[in-house]
Amino acid sequence: MSLQFEIVPVTPFQQNCSIVWCDETKQAALIDPGGDIHLLKEKAAELGVTITKLILTHGHLDHVGGTEPLAKELGVPVVGPHKEDAFWLQGLPRQSEMFGFPMTDAFDPDQWLDDGDTVEIGNQVLNVYHTPGHTPGHVVLFNEMAKVAFVGDVLFKGGIGRTDFPRGDYQTLISSIKNKLWPLGNETTFVPGHGPMSTFGNERASNPFVADEMPLY
Numbered sequence: 317m318s319l320q321f322e323i324v325p326v327t328p329f330q331q332n333c334s335i336v337w338c339d340e341t342k343q344a345a346l347i348d349p350g351g352d353i354h355l356l357k358e359k360a361a362e363l364g365v366t367i368t369k370l371i372l373t374h375g376h377l378d379h380v381g382g383t384e385p386l387a388k389e390l391g392v393p394v395v396g397p398h399k400e401d402a403f404w405l406q407g408l409p410r411q412s413e414m415f416g417f418p419m420t421d422a423f424d425p426d427q428w429l430d431d432g433d434t435v436e437i438g439n440q441v442l443n444v445y446h447t448p449g450h451t452p453g454h455v456v457l458f459n460e461m462a463k464v465a466f467v468g469d470v471l472f473k474g475g476i477g478r479t480d481f482p483r484g485d486y487q488t489l490i491s492s493i494k495n496k497l498w499p500l501g502n503e504t505t506f507v508p509g510h511g512p513m514s515t516f517g518n519e520r521a522s523n524p525f526v527a528d529e530m531p532l533y
Contacts, residue, residue, distance in 0.1 A: 449489020
């Protein structure tokens with residue numbers, strides 16, 4: 317019994333949507349279904365899994381653009397992010413205009429997430445960590461058994477999330493990474509919102525923004 321996942325890059329921003337499933341029950345969640353929903357449905361069918369919920373790490377358009385139509389079509393709930401990102405979700409029509417995306421209506425999830433919450437996918441559990449900085453309501457999802465974290469735009473291989481958006485904050489982001497992510501273990505693999513996977517240990521050793529010799533502020 318274990319958690320499995322497959323990454324499907326979507327939208328012109330090549331955002332990593334993760335199809336995450338319990339190999340025992342074949343129940344699945346989509347983390348950050350940003351768009352190209354036909355690709356996501358095709359891949360889920362190919363994997364033989366049933367999507368039971370959509371999970372959002374934060375409210376930026378490239379991560380959430382396909383959420384509402386997909387939730388309606390599949391009749392599944394939307395979970396996350398933290399309620400501090402409500403203003404991003406309410407601002408989706410403006411984000412669509414700004415980035416030249418198809419018009420995306422504002423929405424609220426069925427459930428906001430808080431630090432310490434858990435999300436179940438079949439018999440698997442994702443632990444929720446509130447990790448503000450890139451956006452104020454960003455969350456990270458961690459599966460203890462598989463030692464894998466889905467970190468959205470908090471951390472990248474060799475980089476960190478932007479903090480120049482409304483209510484972004486550089487010091488808060490660095491603190492989220494060092495105080496929330498590093499304790500999950502150097503061996504933990506993470507799936508970022510864009511680009512290749514890495515491990516927390518690799519980033520602690522070599523990431524120019526958050527390597528261990530860097531100060532916290």
